[in-house]
Amino acid sequence: MRGRRSIVTLLAALGLAAAGVAGAQAVDGGAPAGSAASAAAPAAAAAPAPSVAAGRRAYTSYCVRCHGINLVxxxxxxxxxxxxxxTDKARFLHSVxxxxxxxxxxxxxxxxxxxESIWLYIGSVNGWPPDA
Ligand code: HEC
Structure with missing residues (x-):
């Protein structure tokens, strides 16, 4: 009898412990999701990394009508x-x-x-070395 009761007690204790763990997981599971969302927000708002492809798009929007798709x-x-x-990126940035x-x-x-992307695009069309 004594042994059976202690097993029941043990099972009940395990059940409570499991519920506690599940509850803790629910809380833990919610917190990182919320903090991940708030951490992702500034990243999404930050400027994308410059790229030739983005430069081509921007150049096509803003510059092509005067300078032509092939830069001339x-x-x-x-x-x-x-x-x-x-070698004169500073002049480029200033002039534009x-x-x-x-x-x-x-x-x-x-x-x-x-x-920055347009600069990369112009460099790619001109065949400039990447670190020119
Ligand atoms: C409305 C027409 C027009 C548009 C649009 C235009 N440009 Fe120009 N751009 C010119 C003209 C005209 C000159 C020559 C200016 C001069 O030296 O008299 C020039 C000159 C330049 C120069 C040389 C500046 C220097 O230091 O000698 C660069 C670089 C340049 N443009 C880049 C761009 C870029 C990048 C864009 C798109 C964001 C752009 N341009 C859009 C008309 C335009």
Missing amino acids: VGSSAFYDLRSFPA NKGVRAMPAWEGIVKPDEL
Whole structure:
């Protein structure tokens, strides 16, 4: 009798323990999901990594109508981007952001990460080495 009762007690205790573990898991399972969602939010809001593909898209949206998809158009009034120096990224960023004579300023329209991507795209069309 004594032995049976202790088994029942033991089973009951195990049941409670299991319920406790399950409850703890539910709580634990909920917390990381919530924190993962809030941790993912800033990551999603952060700028995507610059890429040639993104640069091609941005270039096609903003630049192609004056500079042509192959970086050159028939008119010499539009700077031939094939001749832009690979080593002068600072000038590129400044010229595009602030504008140069007939070229409008793009600051506030083309996002910084898009401009980085456009730089990569121009480099890829021109065959610049990756670390030029
Ligand atoms: C409305 C037409 C137009 C658009 C759109 C345009 N450009 Fe230009 N861009 C020009 C003209 C015109 C020049 C030549 C300016 C000059 O030197 O007189 C120029 C010059 C440049 C230069 C050379 C600047 C320098 O330092 O000599 C770069 C680089 C350039 N554009 C990049 C871009 C990029 C990148 C975009 C897209 C975000 C773009 N352009 C969109 C018209 C345009």
